[in-house]
Every structure is written in structure tokens, then in C-alpha cells.
Amino acid sequence: MKPRQLQKHESQAARLRTVQMISRLLAATNPLDLGQKLTSQLRELTGAETILLLAHRGDGGGHELLHVCPARQSRLFSADELQSFCPEQAPDPMPRRTEDLPSGHPMRALLSRAGVQNLLSFPLRAGGELLGVLVLLNLQSMVLTDLIVDTMNLLSPSIALALKNARAFRQIERQRHEIESHALELERRVEERTADLAKSHSLLVEAQAVAHLGSWQWDVATDIITGSDEFYRLFGVEPGQLADYLQFNSLLHSEDRERVQQNVKDVLKQDRPYDTDYRIPLPGGEIRHINAKARVFYDEEGKPSRMVGTCFDITERKEAEQALRKSEQLYRAIGESIDYGVWVCTPDGQNTYASESFLKLVGITQDQCSNFGWGNVLHPGDAERTIAAWKECVRTAAMWNIEHRFRGVDGKWHPVLARGVPVRDEQGLITCWAGINLDISQIKRAEEALYASEERFRRAVMDSPFPILLHAEDGTIIQASNSWCEITGYSREELATIADWTERAYGEKRALVQVDIDRLYSLDHRVAEGDYTIRTQSGGTRIWDFSSAPLGRLPDGRRMVISMAMDVTERRAVEDEVRRLNAELEQRVQDRTAQLELVNSELEAFSYSVSHDLRAPVRAIDGFAGILSEEHAERLDQEGRRLLGVIKSESGRMGKLIDDLLNFSRIGRTPMKLEEIDMTALAQDVWEEQAHLHPERRPAVNMTPLPPARGDRAMIRLVWSNLISNALKFTKYQPNTIIEIGAITENAETTHYYIRDNGAGFNMKYVHKLFGVFQRLHDSSSFEGTGVGLALAQRIIHRHGGSIRAEGKVDAGATFYFSLTQEPCKSC
Amino acid sequence: MLEKNKVEILLIEDNANDAEMTLRALRKNNLANNVVWLKDGEAAMEYLFGNGAEPGGPPNCAPKLVLLDLKLPKVDGLEILRRLKGDENARVIPVVVLTSSCEGRDIAESYRLGVNSYIVKPVNFEKFTEAVRQLGMYWLLLNQLPETSGAKTNSEDRE
Numbered sequence: 001m002k003p004r005q006l007q008k009h010e011s012q013a014a015r016l017r018t019v020q021m022i023s024r025l026l027a028a029t030n031p032l033d034l035g036q037k038l039t040s041q042l043r044e045l046t047g048a049e050t051i052l053l054l055a056h057r058g059d060g061g062g063h064e065l066l067h068v069c070p071a072r073q074s075r076l077f078s079a080d081e082l083q084s085f086c087p088e089q090a091p092d093p094m095p096r097r098t099e100d101l102p103s104g105h106p107m108r109a110l111l112s113r114a115g116v117q118n119l120l121s122f123p124l125r126a127g128g129e130l131l132g133v134l135v136l137l138n139l140q141s142m143v144l145t146d147l148i149v150d151t152m153n154l155l156s157p158s159i160a161l162a163l164k165n166a167r168a169f170r171q172i173e174r175q176r177h178e179i180e181s182h183a184l185e186l187e188r189r190v191e192e193r194t195a196d197l198a199k200s201h202s203l204l205v206e207a208q209a210v211a212h213l214g215s216w217q218w219d220v221a222t223d224i225i226t227g228s229d230e231f232y233r234l235f236g237v238e239p240g241q242l243a244d245y246l247q248f249n250s251l252l253h254s255e256d257r258e259r260v261q262q263n264v265k266d267v268l269k270q271d272r273p274y275d276t277d278y279r280i281p282l283p284g285g286e287i288r289h290i291n292a293k294a295r296v297f298y299d300e301e302g303k304p305s306r307m308v309g310t311c312f313d314i315t316e317r318k319e320a321e322q323a324l325r326k327s328e329q330l331y332r333a334i335g336e337s338i339d340y341g342v343w344v345c346t347p348d349g350q351n352t353y354a355s356e357s358f359l360k361l362v363g364i365t366q367d368q369c370s371n372f373g374w375g376n377v378l379h380p381g382d383a384e385r386t387i388a389a390w391k392e393c394v395r396t397a398a399m400w401n402i403e404h405r406f407r408g409v410d411g412k413w414h415p416v417l418a419r420g421v422p423v424r425d426e427q428g429l430i431t432c433w434a435g436i437n438l439d440i441s442q443i444k445r446a447e448e449a450l451y452a453s454e455e456r457f458r459r460a461v462m463d464s465p466f467p468i469l470l471h472a473e474d475g476t477i478i479q480a481s482n483s484w485c486e487i488t489g490y491s492r493e494e495l496a497t498i499a500d501w502t503e504r505a506y507g508e509k510r511a512l513v514q515v516d517i518d519r520l521y522s523l524d525h526r527v528a529e530g531d532y533t534i535r536t537q538s539g540g541t542r543i544w545d546f547s548s549a550p551l552g553r554l555p556d557g558r559r560m561v562i563s564m565a566m567d568v569t570e571r572r573a574v575e576d577e578v579r580r581l582n583a584e585l586e587q588r589v590q591d592r593t594a595q596l597e598l599v600n601s602e603l604e605a606f607s608y609s610v611s612h613d614l615r616a617p618v619r620a621i622d623g624f625a626g627i628l629s630e631e632h633a634e635r636l637d638q639e640g641r642r643l644l645g646v647i648k649s650e651s652g653r654m655g656k657l658i659d660d661l662l663n664f665s666r667i668g669r670t671p672m673k674l675e676e677i678d679m680t681a682l683a684q685d686v687w688e689e690q691a692h693l694h695p696e697r698r699p700a701v702n703m704t705p706l707p708p709a710r711g712d713r714a715m716i717r718l719v720w721s722n723l724i725s726n727a728l729k730f731t732k733y734q735p736n737t738i739i740e741i742g743a744i745t746e747n748a749e750t751t752h753y754y755i756r757d758n759g760a761g762f763n764m765k766y767v768h769k770l771f772g773v774f775q776r777l778h779d780s781s782s783f784e785g786t787g788v789g790l791a792l793a794q795r796i797i798h799r800h801g802g803s804i805r806a807e808g809k810v811d812a813g814a815t816f817y818f819s820l821t822q823e824p825c826k827s828c
Numbered sequence: 829m830l831e832k833n834k835v836e837i838l839l840i841e842d843n844a845n846d847a848e849m850t851l852r853a854l855r856k857n858n859l860a861n862n863v864v865w866l867k868d869g870e871a872a873m874e875y876l877f878g879n880g881a882e883p884g885g886p887p888n889c890a891p892k893l894v895l896l897d898l899k900l901p902k903v904d905g906l907e908i909l910r911r912l913k914g915d916e917n918a919r920v921i922p923v924v925v926l927t928s929s930c931e932g933r934d935i936a937e938s939y940r941l942g943v944n945s946y947i948v949k950p951v952n953f954e955k956f957t958e959a960v961r962q963l964g965m966y967w968l969l970l971n972q973l974p975e976t977s978g979a980k981t982n983s984e985d986r987e
Contacts, residue, residue: 607931613899615928619951620845626953627852648953655951662930670932 018045022155026162034166035067038159042136043069046148048120049138050076054085055163056130062086063133066163076114084110085133087123094121096145120145122152124160131160131167184295184308187215209233212313216294218245219306220268227311234290234311236282253279253287267296268304277314289318339439340406340416347422347430349394358437363409379405379413397422400435415444467544467565470551471498472558473521487567489537505534520561523550531568543569607665614658622651653786660788664773667795672712679706679753682713683741686720690728699728703741707751709820715796716820722789723755723816729783730759730814750819758813762806770806793818836862836968838891840872840908841926842900846949850895850926853960859968864891869903873911876918887918893967898927898934906937913942920974922967926960 025041026034039051050073054063062083068074083089084107095101097118101108111119116137124132134156139145208214214231218224223244232239235251242248252260256278267274274294279287294309332355335342341355354369362377375387382404393400400420405413420435458479461468467484471477475498485492488505495501498517502510516529529546536542544565551560625647633641683706691699709716724739731737740756762770762777769775771794774787797804801821808814837854841847847865854860866872878888894912898905905925912918924945925938938946947963950956 613928615949615951616843616846619849619928619949619953619956620843622951623845623849623953623956626957627849652952658951659930666932 018151023158026158034162036069038162039067039069042134046136047140048136049140050136052076052082052085052135052137053132053163054082054135055132055167056086056124066132077110081110085121085135087121087130087133090121094119096120120149120152122156124156124163126157126160126164129164131163134159184215184310187308214311215309216311217306217308218248218294220304221306231311234288234313235280236288251280253281255279264307267294267307274307274309277318287315288313289315335436338436340414340437342434342436343420345394345420345433345435347394347432349390349433352432355437361408361414362406374406377407379407381405394433397430400433403440415440461562464564467567469501469563469565470560471517471563472554472560474558475499476558477501478554478560484565487536487542488534494537504537506532507535520548520563521550521559523548523561525549531572541569542567543572603665604669607662610658610662615655618651618654618658622648622655625651653784657786657788660786660792661773664788664792664795667715667718667792667799670715672715672799674710675713677709677711677713677716679709679716679743682717683720683724683753686717686724687741690721690724693725694728694732697728697732697737699731699737699739701739701741704743706741706743706753707745709751709753711800711820712796715799719793719796719818722793723818726789726816727755727757727759727814729785730761730778731757732759732783734759744817750821752817752819754815754817756813756815761810761812761814762808763810764808767806767808771804834862835864835889836892837864837895837964838872838875838889838893839863839865839895840869840900840905841865841895841897842867843897846897849953849956850960853957854964856957857961857964859961859964867901869900869905869908871902872900872908873903876908877911887912887915887921890918890921892922892973893964894921894923895926895963896923898925898929898938906934906941909938909941909943922971922973924963924967926963 022038022041022045025037035053039053042048043051051069053066053068055066056063063086064079065074065077065082068076077084090107091101091105098108098111098116101111114137118137118139120136120139122134123130124134134152136148136152139148208228208230212230212234214228214234216225216227216231219226223246225243225245225248227239227242232242235242237251242251249257249261260276260278263274263276266272274292274296277289277291279289282288291312291314292309293312294307296304297306297308299305331342335355336357338355340358340361342353343351343355343358344353345351350372351369351374354366354374359366359369362374364373364377367373372387375383378386386402386404389402390400392398400418403415403417405415408414417438417440418435419438420433422430423432423434425431461470461479461481464481465483466481467487468479468481469477469484470479477495477497477500480492480495485495490501490504494504498514499510502513502517506513513532520527526547526549529548531543531545533541533543545568546563546565548561548563551562553559625644628636629641629644629648633644636644680703683703687701687703691697691701724741727739728737731739734757736758738758740754742754744752744754746752760778760783766777769777771790772787773791775791776785776787794804797818797820802819804816804818806814806816837859839847839850841850844867847867851860851863851865854863864875866875876887876889896905896908900908905927909923909925912921912923919942922944923942924947925934925943926947926949927934928949930948935946945963945967947959950959
């Protein structure tokens with residue numbers, strides 16, 4: 001509204017427009033803002049310097065300042081001074097100028113102090129009730145005063161009414177829970193004063209809008225429904241669309257119609273308050289929830305004439321309820337998914353809710369459960385304890401945390417861990433108990449398995465054939481096996497601690513052993529401790545071979561060790577015996593060796609004797625036979641000379657035998673000097689040497705190159721020497737001597753040297769005698785020799801780790817093969 | 829018995845047969861004019877160093893050749909060799925071991941002690957005779973000894 005000054009020449013119509021304008025202002029303005037808007041509007045209209053709006057308290061308490069415009073003037077007068085403006089105290093008529101007040105009038109001084117030169121004061125009355133005073137101070141021009149006075153006189157009833165409504169509104173604000181009755185009251189009063197309060201209707205509209213409260217009236221006889229603005233807004237329609245019962249009905253949610261109609265019928269018949277909820281589908285698709293209340297009014301004949309009531313928007317509440325329900329469903333679903341679900345009890349411990357999963361498990365109903373039926377399905381071993389504990393828990397408002405077993409409908413016992421807490425409100429009062437039931441059967445089974453496993457371990461230890469001891473680092477003996485006690489003869493009571501054990505078993509040496517035991521607790525692996533001699537109860541001693549290993553920690557953190565012993569008393573005795581026997585054996589070996597050495601040295605002495613002493617007589621025989629033949633031959637006849645020849649020949653053979661035998665003996669004792677030997681050259685050399693002894697035969701040899709060998713050159717030379725001389729000897733009657741020397745290499749490793757002749761050969765039947773000492777296969781008259789040569793060759797070859805063999809056939813020659821390994825056997 | 833300073837060959841041999849054959853061989857070769865034959869080691873030591881002579885004393889004779897058997901009664905041939913070669917004056921006397929032993933250790937020990945020659949007596953009579961002839965010829969005729977010997981020489985006797 002555009003403010004402007006009232007003009008003197010303006011017509012009555014214009015004045016009325018002003019009145020209407022102010023009236024609309026009064027109707028459209030929020031009651032809380034009424035004073036401010038009204039005073040500022042009037043100040044502009046009238047040109048007054050200050051406008052005061054005083055409200056009459058109505059209970060004889062005088063006036064209070066409702067509003068001042070401009071606001072800075074609110075302290076212009078004190079509360080007491082304001083009472084001067086009360087129509088009952090002010091001069092009547094009130095002079096417009098301050099100076100017109102009778103001198104000495106208290107108001108004159110008051111106004112003068114406040115700098116007020118002129119004023120207009122309008123009592124605000126409605127229906128004869130004084131509601132307040134409107135005071136205009138220091139008007140700019142007194143010319144227009146009359147016009148203002150006229151206009152204000154017209155407006156004052158409306159203002160008074162608005163003031164009254166504002167006061168009523170404040171009451172509504174303060175007492176929101178009483179708003180319905182207030183609204184009804186207001187409506188009734190409005191109805192009674194329709195004429196006076198036409199404009200105040202808007203106030204109600206405001207109030208209703210704020211409260212989402214619509215008021216309505218249904219004239220039953222005429223079937224006309226009228227309602228407040230908010231009423232139509234709640235239904236989402238224009239007034240014309242909700243004018244009768246049929247229309248009302250059609251606006252309801254289809255599911256609610258029948259019920260609401262029935263309610264209305266019942267209410268009309270029985271004169272009782274109408275209070276029902278229904279839903280209204282809004283054009284946008286939303287659902288509005290309404291709570292409707294009403295009273296029925298009856299005519300003189302007792303027929304229902306009209307229903308007057310309210311509609312209250314409870315959508316938010318319904319939605320909150322729905323949300324709450326959803327949330328409850330959610331929690332319930334969560335509860336059902338927790339093994340045996342959740343439960344809720346009253347503060348005094350009575351169950352009010354248990355999850356379906358639990359009820360199904362134990363086969364009781366919620367009602368039974370609420371009557372402590374859950375106690376009946378407890379395991380008899382748990383029931384008494386659990387119920388007592390629950391009572392105690394409720395009494396002390398402690399945490400509920402207990403394990404017990406429920407009998408399931410499947411006939412099995414179900415171990416359950418129940419946990420719960422008291423739920424408290426803001427004041428800390430317990431509103432309920434809430435908790436869960438957890439299925440711990442798997443844990444229980446695992447516990448049982450663990451227990452069984454521990455039991456097995458315990459029995460394994462207890463019944464072990466070996467003494468076993470479990471002990472902790474503080475010296476406690478956790479467990480001693482039966483065998484431990486049986487062998488030692490100490491009872492478990494006597495072996496409570498390691499100190500008990502060491503004292504009994506080790507006596508004075510216990511401190512040393514204790515050091516060894518203490519070391520065990522820091523082990524991280526098995527350790528073999530070795531033998532300890534322990535003393536038994538009966539005073540005997542046993543030897544125990546101990547092994548220990550760490551066994552983790554006890555629940556209280558103490559380190560534990562398992563020590564196991566093997567009773568090796570008998571074994572050690574046997575071992576000692578074995579050791580003794582070994583030593584004895586060793587001694588015997590040494591003795592025998594010494595004996596053998598003695599025998600050996602005797603043999604050497606014998607060889608020496610043979611070498612020295614045996615030759616002398618032979619030499620004497622030969623020598624004196626020689627002297628005889630040289631110096632006395634002429635005195636002997638032919639037979640005598642022949643016999644002398646035999647003596648000489650046999651003594652010569654004897655000398656040869658002795659020499660060969662000594663050689664043979666020496667070969668076995670002489671140390672070998674191994675070296676690389678050019679066998680071709682060696683064999684050739686020996687051949688030439690030997691062939692030279694038989695110049696008359698001009699023997700020939702067919703020799704192929706020989707692989708080199710490793711051996712003692714002198715010895716191998718002897719081998720060749722013997723074999724070649726042998727071949728030459730046995731071919732001496734062969735007109736065409738054919739001797740062949742060669743080698744066959746077998747597997748690229750072993751070389752077999754051979755020498756073949758076409759001489760007398762031998763019968764394979766006697767091949768085993770061929771290499772024996774003094775063994776001869778031919779008579780000495782045909783083939784001279786001592787029978788030592790081949791034996792010597794074999795001995796040399798054996799010392800080299802090789803082998804020698806012969807093939808032959810009588811009168812068809814012989815072949816000798818021999819081989820030498822690279823590394824001659826040392827034991828040969 | 830010859831005078832000691834005329835002795836050319838000292839034969840120390842316990843075996844009478846061997847001694848006879850040795851002497852015969854020497855005789856046949858005209859080498860046996862000044863030969864003394866001693867039958868055991870003790871006798872040899874006494875002859876060489878004198879009975880009761882303090883140990884280490886010089887020999888009281890200086891033959892041109894000693895033929896020494898090893899295996900001797902009482903005092904071993906090696907012991908006699910050790911004494912002779914261990915003595916500063918006697919060391920120059922040629923000693924030839926003439927023995928039956930062809931044991932390596934006897935040979936080695938003899939040479940270690942300083943023997944001049946080591947001959948194994950051949951069993952064969954002809955070879956034996958030949959061996960004695962050769963060694964006699966060699967040591968008495970071919971071999972030259974030093975002029976001055978620590979022992980009482982027989983140089984005047986030769987003149």
C-alpha cells in the first residue's frame with residue numbers, strides 16, 4: 001500500500017477507502033505483527049510524530065504499551081505514566097493541545113516533558129469492552145485533525161477487534177495443545193458476532209494455517225459444508241469442490257471412505273464425539289493424513305442439525321509413525337538375522353519381544369516367552385543359575401552376559417551366548433532391556449574338540465612309556481607322567497616343583513642341574529640335554545637321557561617346557577660292556593699284531609739265515625766237487641767223474657733254488673716305486689736279453705706296440721723276464737719257434753698284455769698248479785727250472801692289483817695274459 | 829803266523845770250507861803269500877787293534893786288503909767294519925765284504941759304514957774262484973793306496 005497524506009478535500013468515499021485499506025491490513029496481517037504494521041501505517045497516514053498503541057489488560061491491571069512507532073520512542077513514557085492515557089483517567093474530553101489542559105493537571109507536565117504539543121487519543125472498544133487506546137502525538141498539522149478523528153473513529157472498532165484477536169492468538173500460541181477447543185470457541189464466538197468480527201476471520205485463517213488446522217461445519221439438513229481456508233487447503237481443493245457430503249466423500253482415500261461414512265452415521269445417531277483419521281490423496285500424488293474431530297448439534301426435535309469440527313493435518317506424525325515402523329521392521333530383520341535373534345524386556349525383566357528365530361528354535365510363543373516361558377526350555381543344568389542371574393542382573397542393572405543351553409524343538413541342546421544392556425532415557429531411567437542371543441554351538445564344538453585334543457595330549461603324556469615332565473618357568477611342575485613317577489618311585493605330591501625334583505633326584509648336584517633346567521625356558525627349539533644320573537626313591541640310581549622342547553606359554557604367560565627322558569641305564573651298561581669288550585679286542589688285535597710282527601721278523605731272520613747259511617754248504621759241495629774234478633779227476637774213472645758231475649749239477653740247482661726262493665720272498669716285502677712304464681721298450685729289452693742267452697736258436701718274436709703301464713719297473717721287468725724265458729724254454733724243441741707279444745685293451749680301461757708261444761703247452765686240467773711255488777708241469781730233465789718263476793710273476797702282478805692267467809694245450813703252445821690296474825691294491 | 833806288518837790280506841771267515849776255497853783261489857793266482865786267516869770276529873778285533881787296547885786306539889797292523897765275512901761268531905762282521913771305518917787311521921784300509929748274504933739291508937748297511945766293495949759269494953765253484961781271483965788282482969795289484977797311512981805301514985819291509 002502506497003502511503004499518502006489524507007487531504008482535506010477528499011470525499012467521504014475516499015475516507016471509506018482508507019478505512020477499508022486499514023481493515024484489510026488488519027485482516028491480512030499476522031497478529032504478531034499487527035501493532036507494528038498498524039502504528040507505522042497510521043503514522044504515515046496521519047503524519048503524527050509518534051503513535052502509541054496501548055492494550056488494556058482487561059483485568060483491572062491498566063494499560064500496557066503494545067507498540068510505539070517509531071520504536072525509538074518506546075521509552076518516552078514510563079509504564080506508570082502510560083496509565084494517564086487510560087480513558088477512565090484522562091480528562092474527558094481530552095484536549096487536543098497540551099496547552100489546553102488545565103494548568104496543574106498532571107498530564108500537562110508529563111506531556112510537556114515529552115515535548116508533546118498536541119495529541120489525539122482514541123479508546124479502542126469492541127462490544128463495549130475496552131481493549132486499548134491509540135494515541136497520536138504531535139500531528140504535523142492540526143488542520144486535518146477533524147478528518148483524522150472521523151476516520152479513526154470509524155477504524156477504532158476494527159482495530160479494537162484486531163487487538164483482541166491478537167491477544168487471543170497469543171493465547172493459542174501459548175497453549176497449542178488447547179488449540180482445538182480455542183478454535184472451536186473462537187469459531188462459536190465468531191459465529192455469534194459475525195457482524196462485528198467479519199474481518200477478524202482472517203486471523204483465524206492465519207492461526208489455522210499455522211496449526212494446519214482447518215475448521216468446518218456441515219449443515220446436515222441442507223447438506224452444505226463450509227470450512228475455513230485451511231480446511232480447503234488441507235483437502236487441496238477450492239471451496240466449491242467441497243460443498244457437500246458427497247464431494248467430501250469423494251475426496252477421501254478410497255480405502256477409508258466406507259469406514260468414515262460408518263463413523264459419521266454412528267456419530268450422528270449416538271451423539272458422541274467424532275474423532276477419526278483418514279487419508280486424502282492430493283493431486284500431486286502425495287497422501288495427506290487427517291485427524292478429524294467434531295461435535296454434533298441437534299435441533300429442538302433432537303435431530304442432528306449440524307456438525308462442527310476441525311481437521312488436523314497429521315501427515316508428519318503418520319509419516320514419522322511409518323518411518324518408525326519401517327525402522328522397527330529393519331531392526332526386527334536385523335534381529336532375525338542374528339542367530340537366535342534379539343530380545344526386549346521390560347525394566348523389571350519381563351520379556352516383551354523375542355525374535356521369531358528364537359521362538360521357533362525353542363517352540364514357544366511370544367506370550368509364553370513373556371511369562372518367563374524361556375526358563376522352561378533352559379537346560380536343567382543351566383535353568384536355576386540363569387534365572388537367578390537374570391534377576392540379579394535386573395536388580396543391579398548390570399550387563400547381561402551369560403552362556404546357557406536351550407532345548408530346541410529338534411530335541412538338541414543349543415548353546416547360546418546371551419548379551420544385553422539396560423536401555424535408558426534422557427533422565428537415565430531404564431526404559432527397557434535389549435539384547436541378543438548368539439549361537440555358540442560352533443564355538444562350543446571347537447571348545448569340546450580342543451578339550452578332547454588336550455585330553456588326548458594329557459593322556460599321551462600321562463601314559464607315555466617314556467618319563468615326561470611338563471614344567472613352567474616359575475618352577476611349577478604342571479604334569480609328570482606315570483612312568484616318571486613309576487621309575488623314580490616319587491609320588492606327584494613329592495614332585496610339586498622343579499626344586500622338589502632336583503633335590504630328590506640330584507641331591508648335592510641339584511644346583512648344577514638347576515642351571516641347566518633354567519636355560520630350557522629360553523629355548524626356541526628341541527634340545528638334547530644328554531645323560532643325567534638321577535636318584536630314585538629307593539636309593540638306586542638311574543641314567544636318564546633328557547630331551548626338552550618349548551611348549552609355548554600358559555594362559556598366564558608363563559613359559560612352559562616339555563622334558564622327556566629315556567631311561568638308558570641298561571643301555572649305558574651294555575654300552576660300557578661293549579666299550580670294554582672293544583678295548584679288550586683292541587688289545588687282542590695289538591697283541592696279535594705284535595705276535596705277527598714277531599713272526600714276520602722271525603721269517604725275515606729265517607730268510608736271512610737261508611740266504612746266508614744255506615748257501616754255504618751248497619757252495620762247499622760245489623766248491624769241493626769242483627776241486628775234486630780239477631785236481632783229482634785223473635784218479636777217478638768215468639763213472640766217478642759222472643757222479644761228480646751230478647753233484648756239481650745238483651748243487652748248482654740247489655743254489656738256484658735258494659736264490660729264486662729268496663727273490664720270491666723279497667718281492668713280497670720290497671716297497672714298490674710306481675712309475676710310468678713304456679711296456680713296448682721294456683718287453684723288447686727283456687726279449688733281447690733273453691734271446692741273447694740262446695744264440696744258437698736265433699729266436700724271433702712277433703711283437704705289436706704295447707700300451708704303457710704304471711708300476712714298479714724292476715718288478716714288471718721280472719715279470720717279462722720270467723714270461724719270456726718261460727716261452728723260450730718251452731719252445732726249445734720246436735723247430736720253428738713262434739713267439740708273439742701283444743696287448744688287448746678291454747673297455748678302454750683294462751689292458752691285458754699277453755705272450756703266446758707254440759711250445760710244449762700244458763694240460764688245462766693242471767692250470768691251477770701253474771702259478772704255485774715249486775709247482776712244475778714238466779719234468780726237470782726236459783725243461784730245467786725251479787718252479788718259482790710264474791709264482792713270482794703272479795706275486796708281482798697281484799701286488800699291482802692285476803691278474804694273470806694262462807691258456808694252453810698239450811703240444812699246442814701256451815698263452816699268458818696279465819693286466820695291471822692303474823692303482824694297485826694297497827692291501828696286496 | 830806271519831809278522832803283522834807283512835800281512836797283505838787279512839781273511840776274516842768263520843766257515844772253514846769257504847776259507848779253504850778262498851785261500852786256494854788266491855794261491856792259484858799267486859796272491860796268497862802274506863795271507864792271515866782269522867776265524868771269528870773277536871779274534872779279528874784283537875788282531876787288528878790289540879787285546880786290551882783302549883777303544884778308539886789306532887790299529888796295530890795295516891793289511892793291504894781285508895776280506896770280511898759278515899756273519900761271524902762273537903763279533904759281527906758289520907761291527908768290525910764299523911770299527912775299521914770309524915777309525916781315523918784304519919779308515920784307509922780297503923775292506924771287501926765277501927759274504928753269502930745278498931740281503932739288501934746288509935749291502936746298504938755295509939756301504940753306509942764305508943765298505944770298499946761288496947761281493948756275494950757265488951755258489952758255483954768256478955764263479956767263486958773267478959771272483960776271488962779278480963778281487964785279489966784288483967786290490968793288491970791294480971789298486972793304489974796312499975803313501976802315508978796312519979797305521980804302522982810295512983813300507984820298510986817291502987824295501
